[in-house]
Amino acid sequence: MIHEYDVVIIGGGIAGLYTALTAAQRSCRVALVSKVHVTRSHSVAAQGGIAASLGNEEEDHWEWHMYDTVKGSDYLADQDATEILAKEAPEAVITLEHLGVSFSRNKQGKIEQRRFGGHTRNYGESPVKRACYVSDRTGRAIMDTLYDRCQAIGVDMFNEVFALQLLFSNNLCCGVAAYDIASGIPQVFHAKAVVLATGGCGKIFKTSSNGFSSTGDGLALALDSMIPLEDMEFVQFHPTGINGLGILISEAARAEGGILRNGLGEQFMGRYAPTLKDLAPRDIISRAILTEIKDGKGIDGKDFVHLDLQGIGKENLAQKLPEISSFIKTYLGIDPAEQLVPVAPTCHYIMGGIPTDNEGRVLADERGTTYPGLYAVGECACVSVHGANRLGCNSLIDLVVFGQRTGQNAAAYATGKNLAPLPQQAESVVVDKITSLLDSKGNEHAATLRAEMQRLMTEKCSVFRNGEELKKALDELKQLQKRYMCIGLSSKGRVFNCELEEALELANMLKTAEAIVYSALQRTESRGAHFRSDYPERNDEAWLKHTLIALTSKGMRATYKPVSTTKFTPQKRRY
Numbered sequence: 001m002i003h004e005y006d007v008v009i010i011g012g013g014i015a016g017l018y019t020a021l022t023a024a025q026r027s028c029r030v031a032l033v034s035k036v037h038v039t040r041s042h043s044v045a046a047q048g049g050i051a052a053s054l055g056n057e058e059e060d061h062w063e064w065h066m067y068d069t070v071k072g073s074d075y076l077a078d079q080d081a082t083e084i085l086a087k088e089a090p091e092a093v094i095t096l097e098h099l100g101v102s103f104s105r106n107k108q109g110k111i112e113q114r115r116f117g118g119h120t121r122n123y124g125e126s127p128v129k130r131a132c133y134v135s136d137r138t139g140r141a142i143m144d145t146l147y148d149r150c151q152a153i154g155v156d157m158f159n160e161v162f163a164l165q166l167l168f169s170n171n172l173c174c175g176v177a178a179y180d181i182a183s184g185i186p187q188v189f190h191a192k193a194v195v196l197a198t199g200g201c202g203k204i205f206k207t208s209s210n211g212f213s214s215t216g217d218g219l220a221l222a223l224d225s226m227i228p229l230e231d232m233e234f235v236q237f238h239p240t241g242i243n244g245l246g247i248l249i250s251e252a253a254r255a256e257g258g259i260l261r262n263g264l265g266e267q268f269m270g271r272y273a274p275t276l277k278d279l280a281p282r283d284i285i286s287r288a289i290l291t292e293i294k295d296g297k298g299i300d301g302k303d304f305v306h307l308d309l310q311g312i313g314k315e316n317l318a319q320k321l322p323e324i325s326s327f328i329k330t331y332l333g334i335d336p337a338e339q340l341v342p343v344a345p346t347c348h349y350i351m352g353g354i355p356t357d358n359e360g361r362v363l364a365d366e367r368g369t370t371y372p373g374l375y376a377v378g379e380c381a382c383v384s385v386h387g388a389n390r391l392g393c394n395s396l397i398d399l400v401v402f403g404q405r406t407g408q409n410a411a412a413y414a415t416g417k418n419l420a421p422l423p424q425q426a427e428s429v430v431v432d433k434i435t436s437l438l439d440s441k442g443n444e445h446a447a448t449l450r451a452e453m454q455r456l457m458t459e460k461c462s463v464f465r466n467g468e469e470l471k472k473a474l475d476e477l478k479q480l481q482k483r484y485m486c487i488g489l490s491s492k493g494r495v496f497n498c499e500l501e502e503a504l505e506l507a508n509m510l511k512t513a514e515a516i517v518y519s520a521l522q523r524t525e526s527r528g529a530h531f532r533s534d535y536p537e538r539n540d541e542a543w544l545k546h547t548l549i550a551l552t553s554k555g556m557r558a559t560y561k562p563v564s565t566t567k568f569t570p571q572k573r574r575y
C-alpha cells in the first residue's frame, strides 16, 4: 500500500508530535508513523520536568542556562545550538502552556519550578529552580496535549507501523518503507520530506530506564543509508534506577530533598561535588556511586546504594512525587516516606545520534553537506546541545525547541514541491526483509542474542570503560552479528508477529551497539559520560571534537568535526 504526504514523521514521541503539529499548522499534509501506539512512546515516561529560565521562583537568565548546559556537556556541545536552546526555552514552555499543558502552579499562579541536577544561578554559584513540571508526570501531560492537538488539526496517525528503510531518489529522501505490525502488509510512505524522530536506544544495555521500544531503529536506518552517527560514545547512565530493575527515580526526588547514602549511612556526594552535592550532573553521580561500591561501601557490601527520601515528608511525596512513590511501593513493596530505597545507575539516554544542523536537516559529513528532504529531531538526533553529558530536563526542551524548528523547515521545504519518483523496489524491500526472516531455518534465537548483547554492553561499555575491554566488546558484537545471520523464528505468521519485530529490532540494536563501542574505542580521553580508566583525563588538545561514525563496505569508519565554541572557553568542571 502506498501513502502520499507532504511530510512523513517516523516516531510519535514529543519530538515527532511537536514537529507534526508545526508542519500541519503550515498547511502540510502530515503522516505520523509509530511502531507502538503513539501515546505509548517513551516520552510519556518523562517525570521530572522541562528546563526554561522563566525565573518564576527566583532570578534566572537564559545565559546561565546556556552556561550550565555547556559546562554539563563537558564543553562538547555546540554553543550556537545551545544558545538557541536556552534562549528559546522560555517561550517554548509558554507555548506549551497555551496549547493546554497543565503545569503545576506556585502560590502566585505561575508555572512552578524546581531545582535539577547541574542547573545553577550565576554561572555555577548554587542550584537554581529552573525545571517546570506537572508533578512527576511531565511527559504524560505534554504528550496528551500534543496528541489531542495533532488529532484536531488532522495529522494522520499510523499506529503500530514499523519503519524498515529510508527511500531515496537521486539523493533526495522521498519516503520510507514500513510494514503494518497487525497484518504484516507492506506500507510505503511517499513524501516530500521525511523526519526521523525515533527516540533512543537504552535497551541495548541490561539495566535501562527506557521503554521496550527504545531500540535505536532510526539510528540503524541512518547507518544503513550511509548516514554517519555523531558522538555515539556518549551514553548517559542515570544514577538512580530502582536496583535490579532500572526503573527510573527522577532527579526530582533529590531536587525535593532526597539524599544518596552509602553502606555507612554517609551522604557521600559532598566528597565528589562539594557545592552541588546530590544535584551534581548525572555522569559525576553515577561514577561516584560505582566508586563507593567498588570501595566496599555499597549497602552490605553489595552493588547498590540508598536513596533516602524520608526527609521529604509524606505529604510532599504524595503531592510532588506521586508517580515515583507508587513505583517504589509497587516494585519494591516499601514506603519511601519511612524506608530507604535501593538504587543503582541505569542506562538512560544517548547524547549522540543523527547529526543535524540547527534547523533539523540531516548532515551527511563533517563538511556540513545536507541530505535534501531528510530531517531528524529528538533523542535520535544530535544537534548537538548535550555534548558529552545531558543535564536533566534538557531533553524535553530540546524536543520542543528543535521540534518547532524542524517542523517549520520540513514544511517550508515541502511546500510547492512535487513528489520525487519512488525507487522501483520500494515495496519489495519490505517483502524481502520480512520473508527472509520468516523463511530462515537457522537455530539462533533473538532473545538469546539480545541477552548476550545486553550483558556484554553492560560489562564492557557502560560507566567505566577501557581499551582492552572495548576491543573484546567489538569482537563479541561481531560474533553476535554473525550468529544473527542464523536466526530462526518459531512463529511464522504475519499477523502481530512479535518475534519478527524483536528480530528486526535486534538487528538495529546490534548495529547501534557497534557504533557505540567503536566510537568509545577511538576516543582516548575521558569526557562527560565517556570515562576511560586507561585515559582518565580530558584532553582538549586532541579531543575537543565530535566523532562521526559511518558504516562503509569495509566496516565502521570514524571522521571528526570541530565543536562550535562561541561564548564559553573550556574550563575544568568543578561542582
Ligand SMILES: Cc1cc2nc3c(=O)[nH]c(=O)nc-3n(C[C@H](O)[C@H](O)[C@H](O)COP(=O)(O)OP(=O)(O)OC[C@H]3O[C@@H](n4cnc5c(N)ncnc54)[C@H](O)[C@@H]3O)c2cc1C
Residues within 6 Å of the ligand: 010, 011, 012, 013, 014, 015, 016, 033, 034, 035, 036, 037, 038, 041, 042, 043, 044, 045, 046, 047, 048, 049, 050, 051, 138, 139, 161, 162, 163, 164, 197, 198, 199, 200, 209, 210, 211, 213, 214, 217, 218, 248, 250, 348, 349, 377, 378, 379, 380, 392, 393, 394, 395, 396, 397, 399
Ligand atoms: C523514564 C524516563 C524519564 C525521563 N524524564 C525526563 C524528564 O523529566 N525531563 C527530560 O527532559 N527528559 C526526560 N527523559 C528523557 C526524554 O523523555 C526522552 O529523551 C524523550 O522523551 C525522547 O523523545 P523522542 O520524541 O525523541 O522519542 P520517544 O518518545 O522515545 O519516541 C520514539 C518514537 O519513535 C517510534 N519508533 C521508533 N522506532 C520506530 C520504527 N522502526 N518504526 C516506527 N516508529 C518507530 C516509537 O514508536 C515512538 O513513537 C526521560 C526518559 C526516561 C526514559
